Amino acid sequence: MNVSVAPSSVGLSQARPITVAVLAMGGQGGGVLVDWIVALAERRGWFAQSTSVPGVAQRTGATIYYIEMIAPDAGKPDRHPVLSLMPAPGKVDIVIGAELMEAGRAILRGLVSPDRTLLIGSSHRSLAVIEKTAPGDGTADASQVYEAANVAANRFIAFDMAEIAEATGSVVSSVLFGALAGSNALPFATEDFEETIRAAGVGVDASLRAFTAGRERAVATLKQDPKIKPAAKPPLAKRFPRLEPIGHAGYDPLVARAWQLPPELHGIVAAGLQRVVDYQDVAYGGEYLDRLEAMPREATGLMQAFAKYLAVAMAYDDVIRVADLKTRAGRFDRVRREVRVGDSQVLAITEFFHPRIEEMAGLLPPFLGEKVERSERLARLIDRGRKLRTTSPLAFLMLYGVAGLRRFRRRTLRHAREMRHLDQWAQRVRKFASSDVALATAVCEARRLVGGYSDTHSRGESKFDKVMLASERLAGRPDAAEWVQRLIKVALKDADGTELDGALRTVETLFEDA
Amino acid sequence: MAERSFAREVEDLKLGAGQEFRGEGILAITKALLECGVSYVAGYQGAPISHLMDVLSDAQDILSDLGVHFESSASEATAAATLAASVMYPVRGAVTFKAPVGINVASDALANLTSGGVTGGALIIIGEDYGEGSSIMQERSHAFAMKSQLWLVDPRPNVASIVKAVHDSFELSEASNTPVMLEVRIRACHVHGRFATRDNVRPAFPLSRALDQPSRDTNRIVLPPASFLHEKEKIEQRWPAAVEFIHARGMNETFDGDIDDIGIIMQGGMYNGVITALREAGLADIWGETRVPLYVMNVTYPIVDREVIDFCRDKKAVLMVEEGQPEFIEQALHKILRNADIPAKLHGKDLFPMAGEYTAQVMGEAIGAFIRRWRPDALSDAARAPNLDRTEVDEKIRALATVVPPRPPGFCTGCPERPIFSAMKLVEKELGPHHVAADIGCHLFSILPPFNIGATTMGYGLGPASASAFNVPAGKRPISMMGDGGFWHNGLTSGVGNAVFNQHDGVIVVVDNYYSAATGGQDIPSSRADNRSRSTKHPIVEAVKGVGAKWVRQIDRTYDVSRMRDTLREALTTEEKGPKIIVASSECMLNKQRRVKPLVAAAAKRGERIVRERFGVDEDVCSGDHACIRLSGCPSLSVKPTSDPLKDNPVAVVDNSCVGCGHCGEVADAAVLCPSFYRADVVSNPTAFEARLDRLWQRMIGALQRWRAGRRIMFEQEAA
Known part of the structure; x- marks a missing residue:
C-alpha cells in the first residue's frame, strides 16, 4: 500500500496486519477454516487474532469471522500488536465467501475493495429460505454476484468448492483453505498449510485431498490473464427431444403430422407429444395434435406456449400417473443413485401417499364418481395418510395395478373434468388469438398456475380461474396482455393468493375510472 | 452434553508459572479464575458466555482437584444468589451469565448482595451482547452498576488484559467489600490470543469450613436498620476505597503521545478499535504507539475523578468513546470537568452516533472528525481528504442489494421443533390465525419465514406469562410457547403455575428437546442423558401436573405432524377450562447427531x-x-x-x-x-x-x- 505519510509520524511503525474476513453460514465449518488460518500463522511465529460474532443460536444464519495477523517486529520483541476485532470496509486484504451469496454479502457490506481485496468464493449455492418458498422460481440471479465481484474485487477466484468437497469426501472449508494457499496471498508455504491440517488431526486424509484440489484450481485460475473475469455458470438448459421417427408404427405417423407445423415448434411439440403418449397412448398423441392444429399456426410464440401448456394440461397429475411413475424400473435406479446404495446394501423405498376421496372418486365413471365424492363415510375411510413400501411385493403390486388402470382413464370422472377445463381454456385462447395474439399467449401461459395435487391443485386452479375472468374483462384493451402477465407474476409470488387479489382489485379500478 | 467440547483445550488450564497460554478469551478467563484461588464458580449459559459454562463443565475434574465447586445454575438469579457465600466468609467466588438479560434476571440478588457487601472477592463475569450478531434487546449493563453501586470493569479486549482484569477485580472487590462486574463484549469472548500464565492456587478457605464453623454478622444482612447503614457505607466507605484501589493499582491506563493538546478517553473495550482508527489516520501503529494521548478506562464505574482531571487539564479538546446509550460516562465527565474548572472541550455523542455498535467504520469516521476539527495539521493529505469509495456508487454493486437474500438463523436440518410449527400452520388453516405469544429459544425462529408465527417475546420463559391478559371470553384461545430451557428457568412458576392459579384458558406449548438447545445443548433437569454430576430425567409433564395443571398432553415424537396438529386442535377447541398444556418432546437433532454418529460409525466398523x-x-x-x-x-x-x-x-x-x-x-x-x-x-x-x-x-x-x-x-x- 502506498499511503502518503505526514512527516511528523516518523517513528511510528508502518507495519500493518494482513486482514482476512470469512463469511459463512452458521454450522457450515467457517470456524474450522478460521482456526486453521490462525494456527497456520502461529506455526510461522506470527501473531494472529480471530474473532467472530457467531452467537450460539445463529444456527443457519450468516456469520462473519475476522482475522488479523502480523509477523513479530524484530526491533520490539516483547511488544504485542493491537489488532482490530472487526473488519473495516475498504481495509480487508482477503475475503472468503463460503457460498456464492455470502461472497455477494461481503461485497454489499463494502468489505471487498478494488485496490486490495482478493475475493475467494465457492460458486455453489445453498438457497436461502425465501428463495425456496416462492411458488414459482425464487432463486437469486448468480450472475449478478459475478458482475459485482468483477467490479469490486482486486482478484476474484471462484469455483464450485462444494462439488470438490463432495468428490473428495471432505467439506468446503478444506477446499477454501486450499484456494487460499493457491492464491499466494499469505506468505506461507504449501507445506505449512498441510502441516496445519495434519496438526488439527481430524479427517486429515480427506481434508488434504480437498485442500490439494482447491489449491490446484486456484493456481490455475491465477495463471489466467487477470483481465479474464470469471463468469457465472449458465443456467441449466431445457432439453428438447428431437422430433423424429423411432420405428414405431403408431408413433411415427404422429411425427410425420407434426412435421407439417412450423420448424420453430418442433422442439416443444416433440416434448409435448412424447409426454402425452407416455402418459396415455398413441391415440392421445393424435388428440394432442388435433388440438394443436386447430390453432392459427402463423403466431409462433402463441403456438409454442400453447404446445407446451396443452401437453401439461393433457398429462394432468392423477393417481394413475403417480403410480405409474413410482413403479418404473428407471425410477428405482434413480433412487439407488440418489441415496447412494452400494451393491452389498439393501434398499427399501417407502412412499408417502395421502389419497383424498376426490382422487378415488376421480378414478370412477362420472355417474358413480359424483356419488362417491359426496359420501362422508367413504371419505373418512379413504382420507388418511398411507405409507407404502414399493420395494416389497404387496405394495408394489397395488401401485402397479393402479398404474394399469391407465386404459380406463378416458372414462373417468377426473378425465371428463380435466378435458372440460382444458377445452374452455383452449377456446378462450382461440377466441383471443384472432384479435390479440399477445393476450392469447398470456392466457396460454396462465396455465402454469395449474398443477400439483390436492390443495395445491385446487389453490392453483382457483388462481387460474380468477386470471381467466380478468382476461375476459381486460380483452379489448391495448394493455390486456401486459395485465394478464402481471397477474400471473404476482400469483406465483405467494401461495395464498393475497397479492393476486390485490392486483385484481387494481384491475377493477381500471374500469372505475373509465 | 454441550454442543462444543473443550476436552482438549481444558488441558491448558493446568499450565503453570512462566508458560504461555494460547486460545480463546473465555478459556483464558477460566484459567485466570483458577490462578486467583477461586472457591466456587456458577453461572447460566447464554451467548456470548455459553462457552465459558461449557469450558467449566468440561474442566470439572481439574476444578475438583483444586477444590473448586462448580455448578450450572437454574437461572441467573440462582447464579447471582450463589455469591452469598462470599458475604460472611473470605472465599472468592465467580458467576457468569449474558448481559444485560442475565443481569435483569439476577438483579434482585445482585442488589441485595451489593447492599450488604462482601467479605471475599465476588466477581460477576458478564458477556455483553450488544451490536452485530446480538439476539437480544439492545441495552447497556452500565445502568445496573450505577443503581446498585457495584463496580464495572471493562478491560481492553485482548486476552492478557482480560486475565489481568480478573486478578485485579478480585482484589478490588475485597478492598471495597463490593462485588465487581467484569464486562466482556461478544467479540472479546471469542477473541483468540495469548498470555503468560501463573500457577493455579487452591482456595485458602475451603467452603466446608464455613459449613462446619458458620458465622453471621447482622450488619451485613439487608434488614432495617442495617440496610440504611449500607446505603451510607456504600458512599462513605466502599466507593472511596474502590477509587483508591483502582488508582493505586493503575487499573486504568494512560498512553502518552506527542500531540498532547488533545486526547481520547475510552471504555477499555473500545481500545483496539480506537488504535486501529488512529493507525488508519497515521497517528498510531500496530504496536500500540500513539501520537494522540489516550486514557483507557478499564474500570468504567466508578470513575476516578482525579485521573480524568489530570488527563484533561492541559488539553483543548477531549473525545469520549463510549458505546451505547445513554451516555452515562460522558455526562459524568462533564460534571467532573466543570467542577474542576477544566476548560477542555468534551466531545462524544456529538461526533459518534448515540445508539448502535461502534463498528470500524463508525470509529474511523468519528475519530477522523475529531482530529480534523482540532489538529488537521497532524493528518496526512490522504487522511484529511480521503478518496471516495467508488465501489459504493457502482450500479452493479448497488444492484446486488436486491439479489443477495437475507439469511436469518433458522431451524437446523431435522430439527424436532419444525414439525410443531408445521402443525400450527395446518391448524391455522382450519381455525384461522391465533394470537401466539413466543418465547426465547430456538423456537423463536418460528417468527421468521417460512412459518411467520408469533407476536411477542417478553423474556426467557415468559411466553405463557406474556399471554396472561388474554384470559377473557373470546372465539379463539391464545397459544403461548416456551422451551424446556425457559420452563426450568422460571416458566414453571411464572407461566404454568400462574396460569393454573388464575384459571387461564389458553394453550401452552412446551417444546422439550432434551437440552437447553439454543445456548449450545447444556443439560437441564428434564434432559434424558446420563450426566455424572447432575440429576436429570425429571419429566416436564410431572412438574406441570405437580403445580396443578389438569389438561396435559405429552407428545413423544414431534415429527408426527398429524398427531401434533390434532392435539393442538383439541387444545384449542376443548370444552375443558384451565390451561391446556402440550409438552412436545423430541431430541434436538444437532445434539442427537453428535451423540449418535460415533456410535453408528463404531457399529459399522464392527460389521453390524x-x-x-x-x-x-x-x-x-x-x-x-x-x-x-x-x-x-x-x-x-x-x-x-x-x-x-x-x-x-x-x-x-x-x-x-x-x-x-x-x-x-x-x-x-x-x-x-x-x-x-x-x-x-x-x-x-x-x-x-x-x-x-x-x-x-x-x-x-x-x-x-x-x-x-x-x-x-x-x-x-x-x-x-
Whole structure:
C-alpha cells in the first residue's frame, strides 16, 4: 500500500496486519477454516487474532469471522500488536465467501475493495429460505454476484468448492483453505498449510485431498490473464427431444403430422407429444395434435406456449400417473443413485401417499364418481395418510395395478373434468388469438398456475380461474396482455393468493375510472 | 452434553508459572479464575458466555482437584444468589451469565448482595451482547452498576488484559467489600490470543469450613436498620476505597503521545478499535504507539475523578468513546470537568452516533472528525481528504442489494421443533390465525419465514406469562410457547403455575428437546442423558401436573405432524377450562447427531446391521409448487432447476445433509400436499435372510417392470 505519510509520524511503525474476513453460514465449518488460518500463522511465529460474532443460536444464519495477523517486529520483541476485532470496509486484504451469496454479502457490506481485496468464493449455492418458498422460481440471479465481484474485487477466484468437497469426501472449508494457499496471498508455504491440517488431526486424509484440489484450481485460475473475469455458470438448459421417427408404427405417423407445423415448434411439440403418449397412448398423441392444429399456426410464440401448456394440461397429475411413475424400473435406479446404495446394501423405498376421496372418486365413471365424492363415510375411510413400501411385493403390486388402470382413464370422472377445463381454456385462447395474439399467449401461459395435487391443485386452479375472468374483462384493451402477465407474476409470488387479489382489485379500478 | 467440547483445550488450564497460554478469551478467563484461588464458580449459559459454562463443565475434574465447586445454575438469579457465600466468609467466588438479560434476571440478588457487601472477592463475569450478531434487546449493563453501586470493569479486549482484569477485580472487590462486574463484549469472548500464565492456587478457605464453623454478622444482612447503614457505607466507605484501589493499582491506563493538546478517553473495550482508527489516520501503529494521548478506562464505574482531571487539564479538546446509550460516562465527565474548572472541550455523542455498535467504520469516521476539527495539521493529505469509495456508487454493486437474500438463523436440518410449527400452520388453516405469544429459544425462529408465527417475546420463559391478559371470553384461545430451557428457568412458576392459579384458558406449548438447545445443548433437569454430576430425567409433564395443571398432553415424537396438529386442535377447541398444556418432546437433532454418529460409525466398523434413513423427491412427480418448503424450511430441502421443457419451476430436492427425520414426508401427508416424497432405508450389512429375500423380491418386481416397459414406447429421455 502506498499511503502518503505526514512527516511528523516518523517513528511510528508502518507495519500493518494482513486482514482476512470469512463469511459463512452458521454450522457450515467457517470456524474450522478460521482456526486453521490462525494456527497456520502461529506455526510461522506470527501473531494472529480471530474473532467472530457467531452467537450460539445463529444456527443457519450468516456469520462473519475476522482475522488479523502480523509477523513479530524484530526491533520490539516483547511488544504485542493491537489488532482490530472487526473488519473495516475498504481495509480487508482477503475475503472468503463460503457460498456464492455470502461472497455477494461481503461485497454489499463494502468489505471487498478494488485496490486490495482478493475475493475467494465457492460458486455453489445453498438457497436461502425465501428463495425456496416462492411458488414459482425464487432463486437469486448468480450472475449478478459475478458482475459485482468483477467490479469490486482486486482478484476474484471462484469455483464450485462444494462439488470438490463432495468428490473428495471432505467439506468446503478444506477446499477454501486450499484456494487460499493457491492464491499466494499469505506468505506461507504449501507445506505449512498441510502441516496445519495434519496438526488439527481430524479427517486429515480427506481434508488434504480437498485442500490439494482447491489449491490446484486456484493456481490455475491465477495463471489466467487477470483481465479474464470469471463468469457465472449458465443456467441449466431445457432439453428438447428431437422430433423424429423411432420405428414405431403408431408413433411415427404422429411425427410425420407434426412435421407439417412450423420448424420453430418442433422442439416443444416433440416434448409435448412424447409426454402425452407416455402418459396415455398413441391415440392421445393424435388428440394432442388435433388440438394443436386447430390453432392459427402463423403466431409462433402463441403456438409454442400453447404446445407446451396443452401437453401439461393433457398429462394432468392423477393417481394413475403417480403410480405409474413410482413403479418404473428407471425410477428405482434413480433412487439407488440418489441415496447412494452400494451393491452389498439393501434398499427399501417407502412412499408417502395421502389419497383424498376426490382422487378415488376421480378414478370412477362420472355417474358413480359424483356419488362417491359426496359420501362422508367413504371419505373418512379413504382420507388418511398411507405409507407404502414399493420395494416389497404387496405394495408394489397395488401401485402397479393402479398404474394399469391407465386404459380406463378416458372414462373417468377426473378425465371428463380435466378435458372440460382444458377445452374452455383452449377456446378462450382461440377466441383471443384472432384479435390479440399477445393476450392469447398470456392466457396460454396462465396455465402454469395449474398443477400439483390436492390443495395445491385446487389453490392453483382457483388462481387460474380468477386470471381467466380478468382476461375476459381486460380483452379489448391495448394493455390486456401486459395485465394478464402481471397477474400471473404476482400469483406465483405467494401461495395464498393475497397479492393476486390485490392486483385484481387494481384491475377493477381500471374500469372505475373509465 | 454441550454442543462444543473443550476436552482438549481444558488441558491448558493446568499450565503453570512462566508458560504461555494460547486460545480463546473465555478459556483464558477460566484459567485466570483458577490462578486467583477461586472457591466456587456458577453461572447460566447464554451467548456470548455459553462457552465459558461449557469450558467449566468440561474442566470439572481439574476444578475438583483444586477444590473448586462448580455448578450450572437454574437461572441467573440462582447464579447471582450463589455469591452469598462470599458475604460472611473470605472465599472468592465467580458467576457468569449474558448481559444485560442475565443481569435483569439476577438483579434482585445482585442488589441485595451489593447492599450488604462482601467479605471475599465476588466477581460477576458478564458477556455483553450488544451490536452485530446480538439476539437480544439492545441495552447497556452500565445502568445496573450505577443503581446498585457495584463496580464495572471493562478491560481492553485482548486476552492478557482480560486475565489481568480478573486478578485485579478480585482484589478490588475485597478492598471495597463490593462485588465487581467484569464486562466482556461478544467479540472479546471469542477473541483468540495469548498470555503468560501463573500457577493455579487452591482456595485458602475451603467452603466446608464455613459449613462446619458458620458465622453471621447482622450488619451485613439487608434488614432495617442495617440496610440504611449500607446505603451510607456504600458512599462513605466502599466507593472511596474502590477509587483508591483502582488508582493505586493503575487499573486504568494512560498512553502518552506527542500531540498532547488533545486526547481520547475510552471504555477499555473500545481500545483496539480506537488504535486501529488512529493507525488508519497515521497517528498510531500496530504496536500500540500513539501520537494522540489516550486514557483507557478499564474500570468504567466508578470513575476516578482525579485521573480524568489530570488527563484533561492541559488539553483543548477531549473525545469520549463510549458505546451505547445513554451516555452515562460522558455526562459524568462533564460534571467532573466543570467542577474542576477544566476548560477542555468534551466531545462524544456529538461526533459518534448515540445508539448502535461502534463498528470500524463508525470509529474511523468519528475519530477522523475529531482530529480534523482540532489538529488537521497532524493528518496526512490522504487522511484529511480521503478518496471516495467508488465501489459504493457502482450500479452493479448497488444492484446486488436486491439479489443477495437475507439469511436469518433458522431451524437446523431435522430439527424436532419444525414439525410443531408445521402443525400450527395446518391448524391455522382450519381455525384461522391465533394470537401466539413466543418465547426465547430456538423456537423463536418460528417468527421468521417460512412459518411467520408469533407476536411477542417478553423474556426467557415468559411466553405463557406474556399471554396472561388474554384470559377473557373470546372465539379463539391464545397459544403461548416456551422451551424446556425457559420452563426450568422460571416458566414453571411464572407461566404454568400462574396460569393454573388464575384459571387461564389458553394453550401452552412446551417444546422439550432434551437440552437447553439454543445456548449450545447444556443439560437441564428434564434432559434424558446420563450426566455424572447432575440429576436429570425429571419429566416436564410431572412438574406441570405437580403445580396443578389438569389438561396435559405429552407428545413423544414431534415429527408426527398429524398427531401434533390434532392435539393442538383439541387444545384449542376443548370444552375443558384451565390451561391446556402440550409438552412436545423430541431430541434436538444437532445434539442427537453428535451423540449418535460415533456410535453408528463404531457399529459399522464392527460389521453390524445399520439402517440409514433419508428422504428424497421424485423429480417427475414434483409439480414445483414448493408448498412442502413453505411448511418446512428444512435446510436440506431445497429446489433445483430441471431440464424438463414442460416444467417452469425448479423442482424440490433433498440433499445429502438429510438426516431422515421424516418431517417432509409427514407434512406432505398431514397437509395432503403431494406424493413426491419417498423415504429410503439403506441397510448396510443386512442379514443373510434379509439379503436373499430382497433379491427374490427385486427379481419379481423387475420382471413386472420389464413386462410393462415392453408394452410401452420407450423414449430416449426416460431411458437416460
